[in-house]
Amino acid sequence: MENFDSSIIEPIEMRMVKPSPFEVRHKIDKKGSEFRSLVKSISEHGLLQPILVRPVAHGFEIVAGYRRFEACRSLRWRHIQSKIRELSDKQTYEIQLTENIQRQSFTPLEEAEAFKKYVDDFGWGGVSELASKIEKSEEYVSHRIQLLKLPSDAKKQLMQNMISVSQSLELLGVPSDEQAEMTRRIYDEKLTVKQIRSIKKAKVSKKDVLETKKEQSHKITKKTKLGLKMALTRIDSVANEAHTISDPKIRSEVVTYMMDLRYKLHELLDETIHFERVTLKKNLKL
Structure with a gap:
């Protein structure tokens, strides 16, 4: 049986549109160059792609295109071209995840939080199902979720790109009372994953x-x-x-x-x- 797209495309009043409670990434740097470039592009060429919304009580909810919506609002538009589609909470979240992953707008920890919500907090499926939806490997998804177990110092360094995801994952195999020292060594000594594993192996042997x-x-x-x-x-x-x-x-x-x-x-x-x-x-x- 074929799946027909029953979406409707039409302009909607801006005041009728609101963010989704399931939005996986609301943070937008409106003073950043990327957002300013988007505003300039829309101002000069118009909105080339409509935002995706779903009907809810008293209006519409943004499913995809939150940045475009904010850019249009900053230009004081009264209406915004929208693609209206009936979607469940789960479908909404999956679309938002996929869009952010494709745009590479997630930090590793933001991605980890989003994956955990899908699998654990919302209980919408397991790692296998999520991996299939976002077209990533199960190992990729499970490793991202594991990052949430890192100590606060390591998370901070990961967010600041002082250590990589691969280096961070190696920390998870280090005893909790030694993780802070290992985190410091990874950054100060610029340890590779291979070197970290050698140190861990030596500690285990000892x-x-x-x-x-x-x-x-x-x-x-x-x-x-x-x-x-x-x-x-x-x-x-x-x-x-x-x-x-x-x-x-x-x-x-x-x-x-x-x-x-x-x-x-x-x-x-x-x-x-x-x-x-x-x-x-x-x-x-x-």
């Missing part, structure tokens, strides 16, 4: 070595603690036998000796616990 040392050390100290606890149990058993000695003087001397041994074993056990908790932990961090 961590694995430390984990192995830690496991071995804990294994030894656990065995030591167990041996001391077993010795305490045996000392207690022998001390109980000492109470059966018939001679009071000898019994007292033996019991006192056994209690002294028991105290020394407790001291050794306490030292082992301290060694595990403090000394061993400190050395493994070096």
Whole structure:
């Protein structure tokens, strides 16, 4: 079955047109050279392409052409040539996304926010569906959304083009407590993606070595603690036998000796616990 375009093209009063609540990018630098050039072009040649709107209660909503609309409004036009089409919220958002991507007017983080709204906030579909609608790969969409997990410093540098999208994505594989330092190094040392990966790999290898040392050390100290606890149990058993000695003087001397041994074993056990908790932990961090 063919899909027929049932759109109507006609001039609409400017006062009847309003921005869409789903507009993915409302920010327009009206003092910028790009916007001024657009105003000049429309002033000299007219509006070469009508804006796309959809009918809503009490007027029309802009679907595509927000910059053109603002340019015409700055020229104090009373009417604007419009293409009127019935569209759902989802269709409206998809058209706006596609238009901004094609014009390359998005920053990476703006794109990420727009993708997240489509997939998570609005629940209009998954990554696969969105990728198909905007003619991008699933990897492209998912990677953009991942950028929102960056720490604030990295986001700021990305917005200022101090680091690239590829470099930013590599930061996501760095532990959160090391991301700020890595972000600084990427900018200061002009690290490439390959260099960042090498640094990450080296850190992982070092961590694995430390984990192995830690496991071995804990294994030894656990065995030591167990041996001391077993010795305490045996000392207690022998001390109980000492109470059966018939001679009071000898019994007292033996019991006192056994209690002294028991105290020394407790001291050794306490030292082992301290060694595990403090000394061993400190050395493994070096």
